[in-house]
Amino acid sequence: MSVMWTVKVVGLGVVGFTVSVELLGWLLRRLRPVRQPLKEVIFFPSEVACVEHIFTPGKANSCFCPLRHGVDTSFSRLLRHLMSASSSLDLCIFAFSNMDxxxxxxxxxxxxxxxxxxxxxxxxxxxxxxxxxxxxAGICVHCVSCTMYMHHKFAVVDGRLLITGSLNWTLTAVQKNNENVIVTEEPDLLRPFIKEFQRLWEENDPARCHQSNGVQPTTPPASSGLATMSL
Amino acid sequence: MSVMWTVKVVGLGVVGFTVSVELLGWLLRRLRPVRQPLKEVIFFPSEVACVEHIFTPGKANSCFCPLRHGVDTSFSRLLRHLMSASSSLDLCIFAFSNMDxxxxxxxxxxxxxxxxxxxxxxxxxxxxxxxxxxxxAGICVHCVSCTMYMHHKFAVVDGRLLITGSLNWTLTAVQKNNENVIVTEEPDLLRPFIKEFQRLWEENDPARCHQSNGVQPTTPPASSGLATMSL
Incomplete structure (x- = not known):
């Protein structure tokens, strides 16, 4: 009776111990926050507000322009994502006239x-x-000249963050149009864009185009009109 | 000695049993395929090929047009995702001239x-x-008239699948331009687009616009020119 009792106690003790270890592990996994890749959607038009503090973060209250200050807008969120770059920026953009x-x-x-x-x-x-x-400013620009339009509007920040959508980088698009921008670190979405950028970059290398076409591709064309129906 | 031996055997047996149960659970979790939300990127221009089989899947070999047949292209992938709709389609598109x-x-x-x-x-x-x-054909269309341009190019299929990107639904965009389309079931990306569609749909209800503006908003304007720099 005494022996069987000891067996039962020891057995139950071992079961209790292993179950406790398992529970503890489960609890730790639950408590430890697993960082999900960023997936954010930003809609435009954006409210117009001062973005000086994003360019000069050390001088937070130094701007006295008439625009609203300290407001989080669609545009300031986009600008912050862009300015978060620390090593590289690949930009593939159809229309770029926004001065900010x-x-x-x-x-x-x-x-x-x-x-x-x-x-x-x-x-x-x-x-x-x-x-x-x-x-x-000395930034390397390649012009896509092999198709009707290079109509992309995407950026890859540090090879880790994709910014893409309907938004051309113009003032009207930011302040007046209904537009969308997806900002994501999702690898399944990011990887194809990195690959596509590299393909277009190499395909539209001026040196390569010069060799194959016998023309100077970096010279801007005289015509600037775009046929709307072709978009 | 014999008693201690029994204690050890029983204890080890219990440990072995619980560890086995745990391993089995882990193995089952690994073997059971967890379905990830679809995340696909489609690039354009698309190769030109016949898409008749997508419209009439029962008559696979009935088309004798001069285009290539049985080819998987960027456009056929986009069309298949669209045709996968079984209950609803919400379409928010700037330019729509593609007849397919x-x-x-x-x-x-x-x-x-x-x-x-x-x-x-x-x-x-x-x-x-x-x-x-x-x-x-009797499809309900609302025209966005409150901003410069409604420049979105997205569709929500069955409230479960988002199709969005730089691609306007024109023939040139599909066959000539460098464009991108993201197709995803990712809830964090899908939800904001569903919400934005609903907001724009209600905001541009002709009945509501008629009441607030005193004009007939569904009447198309005489002008059809779009200023390129404004995009």
Whole structure:
């Protein structure tokens, strides 16, 4: 009786111990926050507000412009994601005339980041285009000239963050249009865009185009009109 | 000695049993395929091929058009996702002139699905626009007239699948442009688009606009030109 009792106690003790260890493990897994890849959707038009504090975070209250200050807007969220870049920015954009976004790209370039810009050949010479500003700042720009339009509007930040959607980088698109932008670290979405950027970048290398076409592809075309129905 | 031996054997047996149960559970969890939400990226331009088999799946070899047959293209993938709708389709699109996509939407409508189309007011009257075709088929269309452009290009299929990107639903965009389309069931991306559609749908209800503006908002405007720099 005494022996059987000992057997039962020891057996139950062992069961209790292993169950407790298992429960503890489960609890720790639950408590430890598993970081999910960022998946954010930003809609436009954006409220108009001052974004100076994003460019000069050390001087939070130094701007006295008439715009609203300290407001979180769709545009400020987009700009923050862009300015979060620490090593590289790959930009593949059809229309680029927004001066705040241009300032952001030039600022990242001056911090020493690797910036690559792909744009549509017909858009380069359009009045208001910021592509000339980027080129003057020393940023490497390739113009896509092999198809009707290079109509993408995406950016890859540090090879980790995808920014894509319907939004061209113009002031009207940001402040007036109904637009959407997806910001995500989701690898299944990010990887194809990284691959597509690399493909287009290599395919539209001016040196390569020069060799194959016998023309100077970086020269902007005279025409700047885009047929609306073709979009 | 014999008693202690029994204690050890029973104890080890119990440990072995619980560890085995735990391992079995882990193994079953590993073997059971956990279905991840669809996350697909489709790039354009698409190869041109016959898509008749998507419209008439029962008559696979009945088309004798000069296009290539039985080819999986970017466009056929997009069309298949669209035609997978079984209950509803919410479509929010800036430019819609692609006749295959129009045929798909009309086909879904004739199957009895609930179709809602939101489009830009300026695009309705543009030559080649398929919005008139959809209206004639009895599909409910609301025109967004409150901003510069309704520049979205997204669809929500059955409230479960989001199709969004840079692609306007035109022939040029599909066959000539560099474009991207994300197709995903990811709830964090899907939910905001469903909400945005509903907001725009209600905000641009012709009855409501009629009451608030005193004008007939469904009448297409005379002008069809879009300023390129404003995109």
């Amino acid at each position: 976004l241009s300032r952001a790209v030039v600022a990242l370039h001056s911090r020493g980041l690797t910036i690559r810009v792909l744009t549509d050949k017909d858009y380069v010479a359009v009045s208001g285009s910021q592509i000339g500003v980027l080129r003057k | 996509l129009s045929r798909a939407v009309v086909a879904l409508h004739s199957r009895g699905l609930t179709i809602r189309v939101l489009t830009d007011k300026d695009y309705v009257a543009v030559s080649g626009s398929q919005i008139g075709v959809l209206r004639k």
